Amino acid sequence: MSAMPASHPPDPIYPPVSILSVALRCRCPRCGEGPLYDGLLSVAPSCIRCGLDLRAQDAGDGPAVFVVLFLGAVTVGLAILVEALFSPPLWVHVVLWTPLVLGGAILLLRPLKAGLIALQYRHRHLGASPGG
Numbered sequence: 001m002s003a004m005p006a007s008h009p010p011d012p013i014y015p016p017v018s019i020l021s022v023a024l025r026c027r028c029p030r031c032g033e034g035p036l037y038d039g040l041l042s043v044a045p046s047c048i049r050c051g052l053d054l055r056a057q058d059a060g061d062g063p064a065v066f067v068v069l070f071l072g073a074v075t076v077g078l079a080i081l082v083e084a085l086f087s088p089p090l091w092v093h094v095v096l097w098t099p100l101v102l103g104g105a106i107l108l109l110r111p112l113k114a115g116l117i118a119l120q121y122r123h124r125h126l127g128a129s130p131g132g
């Protein structure tokens with residue numbers, strides 16, 4: 001009989017956390033304390049601090065798209081610059097850019113994925129109020 005809102009009500013126990021802080025520290029989007037990952041890039045089943053179901057907070061392919069576009073632009077720009085200045089043999093490009101791409105992807109994917117999960121959580125659970 002009551003007019004329940006379509007979205008979940010905000011949890012009064014956990015005030016909204018900083019998206020940037022949660023992303024950089026790879027923490028739970030609700031409490032900001034529990035680790036988000038259970039491994040390199042695997043999201044933990046649930047937060048060990050607040051019990052939030054983290055498997056339901058899926059960021060999909062969004063973080064990978066950002067990483068591919070950013071790393072691709074930076075790497076191609078640097079490769080063109082190195083080629084124009086030094087004209088090194090091809091193996092030098094392989095030695096230079098392979099670690100940059102692999103390391104950069106791993107370093108960027110974790111905080112970007114955590115940030116997108118935190119943004120999704122905020123907009124799903126704490127964001128727009130119903131009817132306004």
Ligand SMILES: [Zn+2]
Nearest residue numbers: 028031047050
């Ligand atoms: Zn938590």
